[in-house]
Amino acid sequence: MNPKTQISTAYQQAYQRLNARQKEAVDHIYGPLMVIAGPGTGKTQLLAVRIGRILETTDFGPENILCLTFTNAGVDAMRKRLESFIGKDARKIGIYTFHAFCNEVIQDHPEYFNMVEWQPISELEKYEWMEEIISRLASDHPLYRGKGDQFVDVDSLISLNRIMKQEGWTKDMVQKEIDDYLEEIKSGKVDEFVYKRDTRNGKKGDLKWDKIGELEERFTRTKAALDVIEQYNKLLKEKKRYDYEDMINWVIDLFQNHQGLLSDYWERYQFILVDEYQDTNGAQNELLKLLTDYDQPNVMVVGDDDQAIYRFQGASIGNMKSFADRFSGSGLKVVVLEENYRSTQDILDVANQLIANNQNRLVQYLQERFQLSKQLFAHV
Template identity: 85%
Template sequence: MSSNPISSQAFQQAYQALNPRQKEAVDHIFGPLMVIAGPGTGKTQLLSVRIGRILEQTDYGPENILCLTFTNAGVEAMRKRLESFIGKDARKIGIYTFHAFCNQVIQDHPEYFNMVEWQPISELEKYEWMEEIISQLTPDHPLYRGKGDPFVDVGNLISLNRIMKQEGWTRDIVQKEIDDYLEKIKSGEDEEFVYQVKTKNSKKGDLKWDKIREHEERFTRTKAALDVIEQYNKLLEQRKRYDYEDMINWVIDLFQENNGLLEDYWERYQFILVDEYQDTNGAQNEVLRLLTDYDQPNVMVVGDDDQAIYRFQGANIGNMKSFADRFSGSGLKVVVLEENYRSTQDILDAANWLIANNGNRLVTYLQQQYQLSKRLYAHV
């Protein structure tokens, strides 16, 4: 018998109002669970009622539940709804954005972070400090602008730095992706760089060397951008400042290096729920992976498969599929909330097809999503 009966009328009414599929998700207390839910399917209500159900059906307390979402508004909406179910005990439930959760870890364990004097950097300072580095470039540097605007690339450099931190991409990772991509197009594997018909100066099957050299030049600039970003991050460290995205990566490093502390979080949070899972970036996904890196974790993710499959955002595109692959042998339960949604297998097949046909997705992400091909690569 649970020591945490949830007898409030608000909770009972909310539970009874669920449709059969929603109840199926709410009643699946233990083990991994993926809920595929489109817009307007009452995801906040579903998550709130499931938390109430956990407290009703188990002996765990609110302090053993962690709910991660993406906005402060989402946090407040969740907490307000839970307060109507369980009263002031809702304040004991860990409801955070990913950044707020990592900030809490840092605040709770200052002994691991020598950051007493560290301060977050402002948006204005980001531009000023990046301009400081750019102003010191010599004429032989690929990003040197000569008589043009010397700071035209600053905004894109800041964006690239943010993306790399969000996705957990190191300089070596990006450089390897670039080298692999260039090797691929030089080998003739990509039809875009191979003549498909005979022309005046080329035979069918010849490589388009002019186009290949153009891409090599573009990626020379990209690698140069990585040098500038490395200098920027060293400057942050020297001046004891940090970017917003740094907090998540610091916590990842701590969890990876300190198994004892990570195990404490495994013990504390027996149930983990994540909203808008398809929007998690690489670093956020790594936090979740570490928090559930043991046998049969009680983890629930809620995501919109339409957004996940058709987003075309590089490393983010496989989150739903990766979760399914990871727990497919561990009793994963999948609940689809709308009858007109595709079957689970269709979803996974579609994700597989996209990933298989998007081999240089990191490069595509850098070029297309943030238009760096226009501003970082294509210098006049």
Template identity: 50%
Template sequence: MPVIKEKLETQFSEVYKTLNTEQQIAVDTLDGPVMVIAGPGTGKTQILAARIGKILLDTDALPENILCLTYTDAGVVAMRKRLQQFIGADAYKVNIYTFHAFCNDVIQDNLSFFEKTSLDPISDLEKVEYFKELIDNFSKEHPLKRYRGDVYYEADPLGHLFSTMKREGWSPEYIHDRINDYVKQLADDESYIYKNTRAGKWQKGDRKPAYDEELKRMEKLRAAVNEFQNYQEIMRVNKRYDFDDMINWVIKAFEENQNLLADYQERFQYILVDEFQDTSGTQNRIVQLLISYWERPNVFVVGDDDQSIYRFQGANVQNT
């Protein structure tokens, strides 16, 4: 059913009055990019819902032309519930997704672009088994090979590394380049060189043991990064994928198929992103691709400037 504008106007007016001046300006600015920095408990969901109400009241956009991306399933539920108070059943026509759910829908609606019809999501148990298989295949000289204690100790660090690589869109080549840069900096870092003559084993100008330890750590990181493609091959052979893979598949499809990307760009005239500070590099890339058609895109992002969230989620601060 169409939006009943009289009801929407009444509901919007009531909510609008509860916003402060800065929030009202953000809601009223419908054209071009807008960023709202808001701390916890400042009514971010209220601002987003009011923004959507304003779009429906003051433009020709339909609920289907609005895309709202948020970080958690709980955020989707909260936004949908708040919108229902504004526009009733039409709240279910507004596209409200987590990033993973959005990418999953893109894949399911365009299977011919992805050729993933026989793949299933990986389970936690399967993930454990695949990392064991990966480690079992390490050569005897592998820097991460262990013969005592927990021989699978590296499984969790590898899992964290691979997930970060996928979320941030970091290729093995990219990380190797960063390691090379870091090692060059180490060679010129005077903090790793003894400044004074010392009795015994080390003399002035000698490198401290910490230098060799840092080089060894970089060697292990290189070895870990080199296993990324091997792990992906294990998943491919077993016809499995994880949520981070979905986002990268959609990025690749959007970048390589302009018609596919244009379809979504034309569909979504207004894009809103909640909890923007938590977006990873690949999630941010999805947003960039969707808005890349317009010189001044109608994108509205709301975030919390609490730096602890960046650290906790591993999000990329540069996204802001």
């Protein structure tokens, strides 16, 4: 145990109260670990106890642990829980939202960013500046709507810009996806655009050119939107403003282009834990990949594959599948938590019946992908 960290009786009691599956996850100290845990299965407690276990059983200190979550409330809850376990040393643990972590990296290394005068853009400024760009559109521009409702697309443009930054999409990438999809459609490979039987509008096997024309028109507007978004981001740079999504992409670029600096973070954070992993977007997932881009990283992700039914905040099991695939040959351990401490059993029975019908569940994928023990998933 690290001699500088005092483990409290509160931690010891919490550890003893863990059920068998929770203890299995907490005791897995080294290597990649994925915990599939639904609401009410004690995820916050699990993460906090595992951090205590790391400090109890290894020679590493709290400064060697990084915990990433999605909300400031989640950060506060985790830090308070850890303070009850290890006292003031909890302040030495890196507990951040993804954006706060990236802001910390930027503040710690200003020499790489040259952004002393830059400020985050406000919500009001986003709308004002997007409207300024739209007001200058020529009358033949695909997004020009005249004076009556000329700003009707502002919300959609701001949302698209945010999504592109979150997922790490560039203008060229989106345009290529559009062109490739249209080519696939026109080659007759997309059933939705091919007549299945003879009709007055076309024979079986013919392409639905009227429907394709409507789609092309929408894609023309999408490409025009990409141009507007490009102008908007140029305006941000000119006025020395940035979105929160920009911070993550800047840090990704920094780590990709400065291997020595990235190695420093590998050395600093020997253990990385991520809560609500199903909510990570493409940029956040790329950041985590860079932070763990070496042999046998000690990384734990906790996610709820059932959240993918609801798609809360873009929740998806796609990144969880990618994590499983990435570490399939590196001793990945998977633990499924099944005991719910919030709901009564009759509520759980109904919920589980609904969940069992979701064909996209991660546990089902893992069974098929890795032939994992059927006993492990017998409760699903």
